[in-house]
Amino acid sequence: MIFKVDKNFKTILNPEAVKLVPELAALSQEELIFVILVEDYCDSPFRKKPYDERRSLAIKRVFGDNPINLETNKIKVARDLYRSLVFDIRRETLDVFKKKVDLYHKETLAMGIEFKRLKELDQAIQYLEERILSIETNLAADDITNVKLKGDRQLSYIEIWQKRQQEYRKFKQTT
Helix, strand or coil, rough: CCEEECCCCCCCCCCCHHHHHHHHHHHHHHHHHHHHHHHCCCCCCCCCHHHHHHHHHHHHHCCCCCCCCCCCCCHHHHHHHHHHHHCCHHHHHHHHHHHHHHHHHHHCCCCCCCCCCCCCHHHHHHHHHHHHHHHHHHHHCCCHHHHHHHCEEEECCHHHHHHHHHHHHHHHHHH
């Protein structure tokens, strides 16, 4: 686990995570909570929401109506590096698929939509929803902490995070 919350509801980072991503230690408590709520699709209370909704909910929860610049280099870098610790291409795919389903649903509400287009959208929505369910089922069944290695050894958190960081770097190179 990258973070835990103490009895006073203060977020405490795992020291091993800070070793991999020291930029997280430079964040204020509010900035850190914001980053976790937006980027952590494993342990954040908003994990099942699409990315844009996680961001919106996080802003509201952490900063309320107080305007704050969340586009600073410090926060952008911290978000990107935190995301590398939790990266899973399947979860990224879920966000994309859910966003497409929402767009297709909105398009079906258009008054002058032709039946042929409506049918195409309906089929696309059905396909994407089936894929979403399949990916979510796969994720629920796949507990990466139970990966067995030679000699019945399991991956440590730091090994898991390093693996995810490598996958994230490869992903970013191809996009």
